[in-house]
Amino acid sequence: MFFRFFGCLLAVILAGCQTQMPEGFASELFPATANVSENERRFYGDWFGRHLFAMNEAGLGDAELSTDEVMIIRLLVLPSFDTPTVVRLTLKQDGSGLFVQKTSTGTGGYEPGRLDEVVEGDMSVETGSRIEAMVADFGVFGGALPFRAENPGETVQLDGTVVALEFRKLDKFVVAQRTELEVQGEPELAKLIAEIAAASGDNPLTKEIWNPHP
Numbered sequence: 001m002f003f004r005f006f007g008c009l010l011a012v013i014l015a016g017c018q019t020q021m022p023e024g025f026a027s028e029l030f031p032a033t034a035n036v037s038e039n040e041r042r043f044y045g046d047w048f049g050r051h052l053f054a055m056n057e058a059g060l061g062d063a064e065l066s067t068d069e070v071m072i073i074r075l076l077v078l079p080s081f082d083t084p085t086v087v088r089l090t091l092k093q094d095g096s097g098l099f100v101q102k103t104s105t106g107t108g109g110y111e112p113g114r115l116d117e118v119v120e121g122d123m124s125v126e127t128g129s130r131i132e133a134m135v136a137d138f139g140v141f142g143g144a145l146p147f148r149a150e151n152p153g154e155t156v157q158l159d160g161t162v163v164a165l166e167f168r169k170l171d172k173f174v175v176a177q178r179t180e181l182e183v184q185g186e187p188e189l190a191k192l193i194a195e196i197a198a199a200s201g202d203n204p205l206t207k208e209i210w211n212p213h214p
Contacts, residue, residue, distance in 0.1 A: 021046075021053045021112075031061030031173050036147050044177060048076055048164050051084045054112035055102040060168040068092050071132065075196045076164040077204045078108030083116070085204035087197055095129035098122060101200040108162065123199055131199065134192050141172050145189070149182035161205070163193060 026045035029052070030036055036044070052058075060072055070091050077085040084104050091097040100120040106113025138144055145165075160180040167174045183190045197205045 021050050025049050025053055025059075028061070029059045030175055031059070033171070034061070034173050034175055036175060040147060044164070048078075048177075050112040051076060051078060051104065051106065051108070052086065054104050054106060055084070055086050055115050057086055057088070057102070060166050061173055063168060065168075065170070068094070070169065071135070072166075072168040073131070073135070073196055074164075074166040075193065076166075077161060077197070078163070079161045080109035081107055084108045084112070087200055087204070089123065089128075089131065089196060089199055091123075091128050091132050095125040095132070096123060097128035097131075097199075099200045101202060101204075103204075119200060119202065121200070127199055131192075131195050134195055135167065138188060138192055140167050140174055141169060145174055145176050147176050149178060149186065163205075165193065165196070 026049040027041065029045045029049045030041055034041070057074070060074060063072055065072065070093055071089075073089040073091070075087045077087075084106055086100075086102045088100045089097055090099075098120065099122075100118065102115060102119075103117045104113040105116045135141075145167075162177060162179050163183075165174075165176045165178075178186070178189070178193075183193065194203070194205065197203045
């Protein structure tokens with residue numbers, strides 16, 4: 001009887017530690033112009049949306065850019081059995097920018113948990129300009145970054161780290177998701193991901209595959 005009561009009490013406590021995502025948040029996470037199918041919008045909108053909402057992140061589709069801001073980039077890092085991290089960059093016309101990095105109490109492949117830590121600050125002109133140039137060279141807004149890897153190979157990744165990348169520039173919006181295995185076949189994308197992840201000075205992606213040598 002005691003163990004049954006304790007188990008029920010623990011379940012209630014754990015449920016209370018989770019953040020309930022409001023109805024409509026997932027379906028509205030990606031704007032209508034996003035490069036995703038309806039099935040992808042529902043599945044990934046729910047998975048990514050739960051973690052973003054838990055870290056007090058709103059959809060970028062409706063984000064307003066001020067007159068001196070040119071782009072918003074957001075990287076969501078979801079390790080299967082470790083704490084999620086989100087890095088959001090706002091790039092300005094003069095090449096400088098702002099970064100916000102957040103972590104939650106959840107696990108990337110399972111529960112979103114709650115917002116745990118927030119670090120924010122300024123990016124140098126050198127860093128901001130380099131990232132903006134890499135986005136342009138890659139052709140992110142020109143159709144060069146599909147939502148899913150085009151040649152994922154035959155190996156299925158059951159755990160590990162999954163990342164979601166969002167780019168917002170004026171009325172353009174691009175989103176992509178990749179696993180550790182998939183990014184090994186896209187070294188240029190891996191370099192772009194590494195630059196974005198390291199912009200705060202505390203890179204949440206430490207494995208070599210996310211940080212390829214030039």
